Amino acid sequence: MGTARAALTAVAGLAALTVIAIPALSMRLGLPDGSSEAQDSTQYQAYKLVEDKFGAGLNGPLLVTAQLPGAVDGNDLLAAQARVGNVLLDQRDVAAVAPIGQSADKTLLAYQVVPEGGPNSESTAQLVRDLRGLSPLTGGVQLGVAGSASGNIDISKQLADALPRYLAVVLGLSLLILIFVFRSILVPLTATLGFVLSLFATFGGITAIFQWGWLGAVFGVHDPGPVLSFLPTILIGILFGLAMDYQLFLVSGMREAYAHGAPARLAVRQGVHAGRIVVVAAAIIMISVFGGFIFSQTTMIRSLGFGLAFGVLADAFLIRMLLIPAVMHLLGRSAWWIPRWLDRILPNVDVEGAALERSHPVPHASADPADRSPVTTAP
DSSP states (O other): OOHHHHHHHHHHHHHHHHHHHGGGGGOOEEOOOGGGSOTTSHHHHHHHHHHHHHOGGGGSOEEEEEEOSSOOOTHHHHHHHHHHHHHHHTSTTEEEEEEEEEOTTSOEEEEEEEESSOTTSHHHHHHHHHHHHHOSBTTTBEEEEESHHHHHHHHHHHHHHHHHHHHHHHHHHHHHHHHHHHOOSHHHHHHHHHHHHHHHHHHHHHIIIIISOTTHHHHTOSSOOOEETTHHHHHHHHHHHHHHHHHHHHHHHHHHHHHTTOOHHHHHHHHHHHHHHHHHHHHHHHHHHHHTTTTOSSHHHHHHHHHHHHHHHIIIIIIIIIIHHHHHHHHGGGGGOOOHHHHHHSOOOOTTOHHHHHHSOOOOOOSSGGGSOOOOOOO
């Protein structure tokens, strides 16, 4: 690999992965509903029948409660029900409102609110936020929003809010471990940034296919919807472990060659030659296994299989086999730089096995002829 080729590879790889990752900026999280089932299933047919005859919102109505400041009865109860119901009906994207009961002490009213959109639509998620933002109403009435659609929205929001912290913890711990292993600052940094790039490219591919509906006929996506809410968490954990395995296969060979005296750029070539067969074979196996789930009848399994297969493909072949060697070539000896103070306090993990060589030197022939094993020569 020459310097010009390394620079071109790095720029082209970064550009390609960035373009693939663009759809991830609009990724929405949610849980599957009846529209994501197979078209010949009874769940899908029932969902579509309700949507066609009564509107999409009836597949996921909201339960809204109104906590009154005091007990009301008789005409006052009817007036309170009408007053709160009119406030709910005036909200945007509300198709219908129906009072469905009150508590025994006459202090809690319950309503069924039918949205205009389906359970996983953006308008329904916004409606839940709008209804909660109304509380308290005039007179001290406290509103609460529940129901299956609202619960799915709440779960998805909590998982989305926790995702950045989870990713930061995983990347931070891996950065520290890789610094111990490779005794370098830039090598762990490039490995971590490469994983982030391949991860967002995976999110972009999932969003484009399962949320936007691109290539839907190929992957069996007939009704695009939000991405499975816990899918990013699963992908981060599994893909990160595989990515660091591939990183160790390749870069430990580079580190070994460099530690034994090879020039930095020659060490990159030797490390790639030593580890590429293992990385290619391991990646093909994992892609084949995960790819077998892509055409499942269940949307959850299908999106998980695609995300894992595409993530391994992007990380192994674009990041580890192309981008990392190119960046290591451009960095040269500076890739292995580490501050002296940090080098002194870091434990010696000894990836290259130098300590083993020192503890078990190569035996030499004994000076005593009686100690020598007999050697038989072929006639």
